Amino acid sequence: MAQLLNGESIQSIDGKARIFVCMGGGCVSSGAEEILKLLTQKIRRLETAVELEILGEQVNFDSDSAHPSGCDGFCDQGPLIRIDPPGLIYTRVTPEDVDQIVEMTVKQGQVIEELCYHDPEGKVYELDEELPFYCNQKKLALASCGRINPESFSDYRRLGGYQALEKVLTEMSPEDVWREIRVSGLRGRGGAGFPTGLKWKHCYEQQADQKYIIANCDEGDPGAFMDRNLMEGDPYRIIEGMIIGAYATGASQGYVYIRIEYPLAIKRVKKTIAKLREKGYLGKNILDSGFAFDLSIRRGAGAFVCGEETALIHSVEGRRGMPRPRPPYPTVSGLWGKPTVINNVETFANIPTIISRGADWFASIGPKTSPGTKVFALAGDVVNTGLVEIPMGITLKEVVEEIGGGVAGGKKLKAVQTGGPAGGCIPAEELDIKIDFDSLAVKGSIMGSGGMIVLDEDTCMVDLAKYFIQFSRDESCGKCTPCREGNTRLLEILERITRGAGKENDIYLLRRLAEVQQQTSLCGLGKSAPNPVLSTLDYFEDEYKKHIFDRECPAGACRYLVTYEIDEEACIGCGACKRVCPVDCISGASRKPHLIDQETCIKCGQCYEVCNFAAVRR
Amino acid sequence: MNRDYSLSSEIVQSLQDFSEKNRPESYLIPALQMVQESYGFLSREHLDEVALLLRVPYAKVTGVASFYHFFNFKPSGENEIVICTGTACHVRGAGAVLDRFLEELQVKLEQPTEDGRFSVTDARCVGACAQAPVVIIGEKVYSKVTPDDVPEILSEYGFEADS
Ligand SMILES: Cc1cc2nc3c(=O)[nH]c(=O)nc-3n(C[C@H](O)[C@H](O)[C@H](O)COP(=O)(O)O)c2cc1C
Ligand code: SF4
Ligand code: SF4
Ligand code: SF4
Ligand code: FES
Numbered sequence: 001m002a003q004l005l006n007g008e009s010i011q012s013i014d015g016k017a018r019i020f021v022c023m024g025g026g027c028v029s030s031g032a033e034e035i036l037k038l039l040t041q042k043i044r045r046l047e048t049a050v051e052l053e054i055l056g057e058q059v060n061f062d063s064d065s066a067h068p069s070g071c072d073g074f075c076d077q078g079p080l081i082r083i084d085p086p087g088l089i090y091t092r093v094t095p096e097d098v099d100q101i102v103e104m105t106v107k108q109g110q111v112i113e114e115l116c117y118h119d120p121e122g123k124v125y126e127l128d129e130e131l132p133f134y135c136n137q138k139k140l141a142l143a144s145c146g147r148i149n150p151e152s153f154s155d156y157r158r159l160g161g162y163q164a165l166e167k168v169l170t171e172m173s174p175e176d177v178w179r180e181i182r183v184s185g186l187r188g189r190g191g192a193g194f195p196t197g198l199k200w201k202h203c204y205e206q207q208a209d210q211k212y213i214i215a216n217c218d219e220g221d222p223g224a225f226m227d228r229n230l231m232e233g234d235p236y237r238i239i240e241g242m243i244i245g246a247y248a249t250g251a252s253q254g255y256v257y258i259r260i261e262y263p264l265a266i267k268r269v270k271k272t273i274a275k276l277r278e279k280g281y282l283g284k285n286i287l288d289s290g291f292a293f294d295l296s297i298r299r300g301a302g303a304f305v306c307g308e309e310t311a312l313i314h315s316v317e318g319r320r321g322m323p324r325p326r327p328p329y330p331t332v333s334g335l336w337g338k339p340t341v342i343n344n345v346e347t348f349a350n351i352p353t354i355i356s357r358g359a360d361w362f363a364s365i366g367p368k369t370s371p372g373t374k375v376f377a378l379a380g381d382v383v384n385t386g387l388v389e390i391p392m393g394i395t396l397k398e399v400v401e402e403i404g405g406g407v408a409g410g411k412k413l414k415a416v417q418t419g420g421p422a423g424g425c426i427p428a429e430e431l432d433i434k435i436d437f438d439s440l441a442v443k444g445s446i447m448g449s450g451g452m453i454v455l456d457e458d459t460c461m462v463d464l465a466k467y468f469i470q471f472s473r474d475e476s477c478g479k480c481t482p483c484r485e486g487n488t489r490l491l492e493i494l495e496r497i498t499r500g501a502g503k504e505n506d507i508y509l510l511r512r513l514a515e516v517q518q519q520t521s522l523c524g525l526g527k528s529a530p531n532p533v534l535s536t537l538d539y540f541e542d543e544y545k546k547h548i549f550d551r552e553c554p555a556g557a558c559r560y561l562v563t564y565e566i567d568e569e570a571c572i573g574c575g576a577c578k579r580v581c582p583v584d585c586i587s588g589a590s591r592k593p594h595l596i597d598q599e600t601c602i603k604c605g606q607c608y609e610v611c612n613f614a615a616v617r618r
Numbered sequence: 619m620n621r622d623y624s625l626s627s628e629i630v631q632s633l634q635d636f637s638e639k640n641r642p643e644s645y646l647i648p649a650l651q652m653v654q655e656s657y658g659f660l661s662r663e664h665l666d667e668v669a670l671l672l673r674v675p676y677a678k679v680t681g682v683a684s685f686y687h688f689f690n691f692k693p694s695g696e697n698e699i700v701i702c703t704g705t706a707c708h709v710r711g712a713g714a715v716l717d718r719f720l721e722e723l724q725v726k727l728e729q730p731t732e733d734g735r736f737s738v739t740d741a742r743c744v745g746a747c748a749q750a751p752v753v754i755i756g757e758k759v760y761s762k763v764t765p766d767d768v769p770e771i772l773s774e775y776g777f778e779a780d781s
Contacts, residue, residue, distance in 0.1 A: 025746045029759040075748035223705035225745035260651065260688055261744055301647055301686035304742065318646040318674075320685040336641070379706035379747035386748050420705065451747075453705050467708050477685075582721075605714070609765065 017059035019043065019106070020082045022146060024071025024229060025264075026386070027078035031095070035079050038098040040066045043106070052109035055126060057086035061106050067155075070233020072146030074133055075386040077117060084147055087128040090115040119405075120383075133384050136402045138365070138391040140373045141189075141349035145233035145387075150268055153275050156236040162281065164352035168244050169289040177248035178204055181351065184359035185371040190216055190307075190344030191422065191449045192524070193370070193437040199341060202331040203249040206339035213251035214335070214342045215242055216312060217258040217265065220304035221420035222471060223451035226375040227345040229387050231258065231265035234349070235272040239295065241348030243281065244355060246293045249341050254295040257312055260302060269297055304475035308523050309342045311477070322477045323523035344449065346375055366392030370436035370447075380417075380453035381408050390435065397431040400454055411456035415539070419448025421468040421475075422528035424535025425461065444535040446528075460557035461540040462547055465533045466494040472529035483526025486517035490533060498558040502548035511537060559603050562618045566607075568593040570615035577607035577616060625667050629653060633671035643674050650683055659693045687742070695730035695737030697775050699755050704743025706750035711764070715751050716740060718765035722772055722779055736777065 021027075021036040043066040051060040072080050077091035081101065088111060090101065097115060104110040117125045119132070128134040139145075148155040156162070168177055182197025203211060215238060219227040230238060242254055258266050273295050276282040284292045298316050305311045306321035313335050315321040334340020350372060354362045363371045375389045376399065383405030390399055396416055400406065407413045415425040424445035426433060433439055437447050455464070473487035490513055493506050503509075514530030521527045537544060546552045553561040566577070566586075573591040578584075585601050588594030596607070608616040623630050629652055636645035649672060653664050660683055669676040683689045701707075701716045716727075719738045723731050730737040746752045749761030753771065760771060769779060 025759070026748045026761070029746065029749055029752075029761045219745065220742065222703075222708075222743035223747055224743065225747055228745040259745075261741070299648070299651060300688075301651060302688035302742065303686050315647065316644065317641075318644040318682065320682055322685075377747055379750060380709050385706075385750075417705070451705065453709060453747075455709060459709055464709070467705070604717075 015060060017054075017061055017065060017086075018084050019061070019066050019101075020069035020072070020084060020146065020149075021066065022070075022072045022078060022080040022082070023068040024075060024078070024146075024233065025225070026071065026075030027080055030078045030092075032079040034095045035081070035093055035098060036066070036068055038095055039081075039101070042066075042098060042102045046106070050107055054083065054088060054105065054109045055086045055111065059083075059085055065106070067149045068151075069146045069148060070150045071229040071387055073137075073142065073229075073387040073389075074384065076384050077386075080146075081115075082128070082146060088126055089117060089128050089131060089134075091117045132402050133386070133388075133405065136394075136398060137389050138373050139389045140353050141230065141237075141346050141375055142233075142387065142389045143353070144237065145229060148234065150233050150235060151271060153236060153272075153279065156234070160356070161236055161352070162240055164355035165240050165243055165281065166287065168247055168355060169287055169291060174204055174248045174250065177244060177355070180359045181248070181354060182359075184354045184362040185368070186347065186350055186354060186362065187370060187372075187437060188344055189346035189350075189374065189449065191419070191446070193447065196343060196347055199331060199343070200245060200248045202329070203251070203339045203341045206332060208339050210253070210336075210338045211249060211251040212335045212338055212340040213242060213246045213249060213254040214312065214316070214340060215254070215256045215345055215348055216307060216309070216342050217256060217262070217345045218300050218304075218307035218312060219259055219262075219345075219449070220307045220475070221422075221449055221451045223377065223379055223417070223420050223453050224449055225377045226387065226450040228259075228262050228265055230345050230349055230375070231262065232268055235265075235268045236276075237352060238345055238348045239269070239272055239276060239282075241351035242295070243286070243293055244351050245341060245343065245348065247291055249339075251341065252292050252294070254293065255298050255316055255335075256295060257298045257300060257306075257316065260299040266297060266299060273297070303477075304471075305477045305523070305525050308525060311523070312342065313340065320477075322479045323525070325522060346450070367434070367436045367438075369438055374435065374447065374450060376450045376452040378404050378452050378454070381411060381456035381459075382406070382454035383408050392436045393434050395432050395434055396426060399435065399452070400431065404454065407454060407456050409456070411458065413454065414457050414459055415455045415461070417445075417453040417455060417464070417532075418451065419446035419528075419531070420451045421471045422446060422524065422531055423448045423451075424531050425455070425464070425539060427539040430539075444531070444538055446531070458555050458557065460498075460553050460555040461536040461543050462494060462498055462553075463555075463557050465536045466491065466498055468532040469494055469529065472525060476525060476529075480520075480522040480526060482517045482520040483522070483529065486513055486521070486526065487529055489513055490517075490530065494533070497544065497547045498553070499560045500547070500551045500558075502544075504548070506548055507537065507541065507544055556618055559605070562603055562605075563598065564596055564601060564603060564605065564608055565617050566594050566596055567615050567617055570613050571611075572613055572615070574613070576610045576612065580606045580610050582606065623667050623671075624661075624663050625653065626656065629656060630667075630671065633668065637672050642672050643678075646672060646674055646679065646682055647686070650679075650689060654689050659690050661691075693730070693734075694728070694739065696735045697737075697755055699736060699738045699753065700741045700744075701738065702742075702744045702746065702750070702752040702754070703740045704745075704747060704750070706747035707743075707752055710750040710762075712751040714765045715753065715763050715768065718768040719753075719772075722768055723777070736772075736775070 049062040081090040178200040
């Protein structure tokens, strides 16, 4: 019964097919709400149930077949419609397509080819299991994201939800639970990769009158939206994982700490908690087992450092979110000095599946030291931006090329950035590297929480390092000097390099500063902030040198190092550039080639943008 | 306790409820969030009342409020234009989009236009990286925005450039 929970392909469970309109952030911004509204109206009017065959699968529809879902992952192709079973995917659906979908597909079982995904060669894919974007993934944490109505308890339940919790409460002792998780080898998905079972054991072993469990959904890494989509798309699963964790560790009160920038996730979790209380899955005596546990929500207030566990605890306590030295670890002394387990949202999402399918099954996926799967937010210069979940141990190349469909716009791949401001870049030549905690670290990056940004040849690596250092400088809490001062100094140096004022020994200075900061900062933010600088220096030192010694930005991204010139041959003298130039430094008579006065030019690039004749060169 | 509060009576009520709970100081951030969400910013007066109602020292209230980016102490424009500057948006050109907004509106970052109708602010990653670059105005999310889209977006809110 529990196919979905276990990450197997979906089969019809109650004989009914469901038409899911993705209501994830991506699809909503491309117009999904209107589509859901129209489709629901049409489907409600189905008077009799329709039974037919789609792509060889016997399915039936009735007036209740249209549902919203959370993000299905294939955001770039949104608005997305999924008909499950058979797993038919319609992409870039418009409101005008809704009639046709109902008339042809729902009423006659016909697949509308134009709405199916076409790859760049024009090949048509109907089913998710054939589509390269989906078939190379392995969905455990995301197993039901996009395939259930996230606000429906019964929908999650229908697919096996809360069976794991019931098993835990009726057949397992707390020790059994954390042992099972230990044996599974699950490592925390929030970045550091600490073994979850061991963390739970540590908390379990503490004697205390009160213990806490916290789900970390602060997700501040720029370039990451895994936890957001999990929370929005499948909140019942996360909470199930949390209740199991509370049982295993002895926590009686839990907090879900969510970024305030995620209003939909907050709303969903609120509803989920209310529903679960009503159903007896939260409260004083959960499912008559005698186990008591309840949950509250705390909203973040926009401070990246609060994702760090000790800072997060301070924030829940109502204080400034500054980290403190560890030990003591939160499992010993956490919220209000009580033993506290903090886990990432995706970590919790894996728990029900491990309990249902067993630790050995989970441990058999991927490399021994990093078993399971990892969700990544694939973004940047890649064709298929979206949310993907891959078995650990496949290569970065497989992710970028097969799932991601390669670099967008026919450009050349330059590097892949993982781990956000704490991570690094893997250059195109190293793309055969396997994705797991240890392999990425060897190459100077980190798994991180799951941001994966594909960078094409137009990306300037010095600019990228500067971007991340700027982020870390802005987000540093300022408590310790190496991080507060270090980031400021690093930024100063990077800024002068990108302005064309780099000094001869700047590369040495950057390395030296970065190393000191890594070694002496108090928390993970300061310790890892220099990683983007070091990793770009390791792989792209020549690019730094070009900026410093030749005053050139090979990627053409650093504004001050670009020169705008008008090509006399191509310029027709239309005057468009002259009109937009904010400093009036372009001269030329009408219909005569124009000229830029380099002394005055502030390199704003507007002339370049506006010229219709490609006469402005940079 | 017959003091006149400038905070709305609902908020005063909620703050009083907070103050009766176990560990009232742990409700300081939720309290500030409530005020910020109702009024768009935290005035000195409001901060003072929060301190009084939760029985937390004023210095602690301002200390906490100033730590978190979510809080601001000045009103923003009626239409706040939020430009995501997360990594994906950055590599896909959010900087140029931001510049274009500032230029069209002739304002600086976080400074409302003279008529108070618009302000431009940059945000940390909003978690919509697949649609980068992203601009958010109110509830509306604009995806894959280019600088050339800017005048059209602004015109939706009744803004016309002078020239
Ligand atoms: C600056 C900083 C930011 C962090 N942000 C997050 C975050 O947004 N989400 C998260 O789960 N962990 C974050 N972490 C890691 C947490 O401190 C902690 O290790 C994690 O929540 C533990 O959960 P896990 O074992 O399930 O990974 C951050 C750490 C640092 C140093
Ligand atoms: S390393 Fe940075 S963020 Fe962490 S405690 Fe020190 S100053 Fe604060
Ligand atoms: S816009 Fe292009 S073609 Fe027109 S005057 Fe300028 S450079 Fe020449
Ligand atoms: S880059 Fe800007 S300042 Fe320079 S010539 Fe072009 S429009 Fe004028
Ligand atoms: S938002 Fe619809 S697929 Fe991601």
